[in-house]
Each structure stands twice: as structure tokens, then as C-alpha cells.
Amino acid sequence: DIQMTQSPSSLSASVGDRVTITCRASQSIGSYLNWYQQKPGKAPNLLLNLASSLQSGVPSRFSGGGSETDYTLTISSLQPEDFATYYCQQSYTTPMPFGQGTKVELK
Amino acid sequence: QVQLVESGGGVVQPGRSLRLSCAASGFTFSTYGMHWVRQAPGKGLEWLAVISDDGSNEFYADSLKGRFTISRDNSKDMVYLQMNSLRGEDTAVYYCAKDSSVYSQQYGMDVWGQGTTVTVSS
Numbered sequence: 001d002i003q004m005t006q007s008p009s010s011l012s013a014s015v016g017d018r019v020t021i022t023c024r025a026s027q028s029i030g031s032y033l034n035w036y037q038q039k040p041g042k043a044p045n046l047l048l049n050l051a052s053s054l055q056s057g058v059p060s061r062f063s064g065g066g067s068e069t070d071y072t073l074t075i076s077s078l079q080p081e082d083f084a085t086y087y088c089q090q091s092y093t094t095p096m097p098f099g100q101g102t103k104v105e106l107k
Numbered sequence: 108q109v110q111l112v113e114s115g116g117g118v119v120q121p122g123r124s125l126r127l128s129c130a131a132s133g134f135t136f137s138t139y140g141m142h143w144v145r146q147a148p149g150k151g152l153e154w155l156a157v158i159s160d161d162g163s164n165e166f167y168a169d170s171l172k173g174r175f176t177i178s179r180d181n182s183k184d185m186v187y188l189q190m191n192s193l194r195g196e197d198t199a200v201y202y203c204a205k206d207s208s209v210y211s212q213q214y215g216m217d218v219w220g221q222g223t224t225v226t227v228s229s
Contacts, residue, residue, distance in 0.1 A: 001169060032213055034214075034215035034216075036152070036215075036216075038152070043202055043204075043219035043220065043221060043222060044144075044152060044202075044216075044219060045219075046207060046215045046216060046217045048215075049207060049214050049215035049217075050214065055207075055217060085151075087151065087152050089152075089154065089215070091212070091213045091214065091215060092213070094157065094166035094167075094212075095154060095166065095167065095168045095169060096142075096154045096157065097153075097154055097168075098151060098152040098153070098154060099151075100151050101151040101152070
């Protein structure tokens with residue numbers, strides 16, 4: 001099975017900061033990599049799929065990249081509503097695990 | 108609007124069974140793969156299972172060890188999760204979610220229900 005390792009597990013940042021979260025798969029997943037944002041008490045929200053394809057309605061400050069085993073989620077200028085937990089997930093093959101999550105907190 | 112509504116959660120004793128339901132509306136249900144995901148209190152997301160658009164294929168997380176079964180009824184726009192031999196570690200919020208691309212299970216989950224809480228306790 002493919003394992004997903006996400007880093008860091010948490011980070012502190014200020015409004016306006018550029019933030020990058022990394023996700024590594026234990027084997028190549030052919031860019032079948034999804035990023036989700038989750039706020040407390042709410043269901044997750046799909047931000048990007050296929051590593052870099054921004055979902056409708058998601059602000060352009062979110063971007064994704066990577067290939068093979070290594071992927072990144074970047075928030076170009078952190079906004080107050082972006083403080084949340086972010087998860088990667090591989091959908092290349094089943095089972096389709098999530099990373100452990102990255103909590104983005106206010107510095 | 109596109110919506111998923113889960114039901115069937117509650118408090119259940121260890122070893123018992125429970126069936127969760129998820130009612131879909133606002134989209135052509137029979138053309139999308141459907142997933143179940145759970146989140147234990149204070150923990151991350153755990154992918155559980157997916158069923159193909161026509162119900163012909165099901166895939167599961169290894170951790171479930173055959174205790175859970177996903178199914179769907181396209182005539183009723185419903186997806187189910189049958190959970191047997193429940194354990195304390197199954198305590199979680201359970202979400203159903205729709206795949207984002209037709210006839211696929213591989214493009215991420217773009218619509219989620221509000222979740223239903225399952226508590227396994229004696």
C-alpha cells in the first residue's frame with residue numbers, strides 16, 4: 001500500500017506570509033494527488049486535484065505542484081480565513097490514504 | 108443544490124453492528140464514485156472505502172479487515188456503509204463524499220456530507 005507523509009505537522013504564520021506544505025508518497029502516484037482544507041467542526045473542502053488543478057471557487061493564492069512522489073501546496077499570501085488544517089490524499093490506487101495533516105496557526 | 112446527507116449514527120455497544128446511510132441530491136448520482144471517510148476525535152482523516160458509479164467495484168482500507176461493507180442503490184440515490192463487529196477505535200465522525208469526476212474514483216472528493224457521529228461504547 002502507498003503511504004503518505006505530510007510535513008510539517010503544524011506551522012505558525014502571519015497574515016500575508018507565503019506558506020508551503022509538503023506531501024511525499026511512498027511510491028510514484030502519477031500526480032493523482034489531492035489537497036483539502038478542513039476547518040474545526042466542518043467537513044473537508046477539496047482545494048486542488050491532480051496535484052495542481054484548482055477547484056472552482058478556490059482562491060488563486062492556493063497552488064499545487066510536484067510529480068512522482070513529491071508534492072507541495074503553496075498559499076502565496078496567507079489570509080485570515082486560511083487558518084485551518086490541510087490534508088493531502090493520493091487517489092492513484094486503492095487504498096487512498098490521507099497524509100497526517102498540517103495545522104496552520106496564527107503566529 | 109448538490110448535497111449529501113448522512114444518517115444512522117449513534118451510540119452502539121462494542122461488537123454490535125450499525126448501518127450508515129447517505130442520501131444524495133442535486134447531481135446524477137449514478138455517474139459518480141462514492142467514498143466513505145472518517146475522523147476520530149482530535150485525529151486526522153481516514154479514507155475507508157469507495158464504490159464505483161455502477162456499484163460493480165468496491166475497495167477498502169486494509170485497517171477495516173473485512174468488517175465494513177460499502178454499497179449503493181442508484182434507484183434511490185443512496186450509498187451505505189455497513190459496519191460490523193464495532194470497536195472503540197471505530198468511534199468517529201463518518202462522512203460520505205462524492206468523487207469529483209464522472210465514472211471515476213480517482214479525482215478527489217468535491218462534495219461532502221455534514222457527517223454522522225458513531226460512538227462505540229458499553
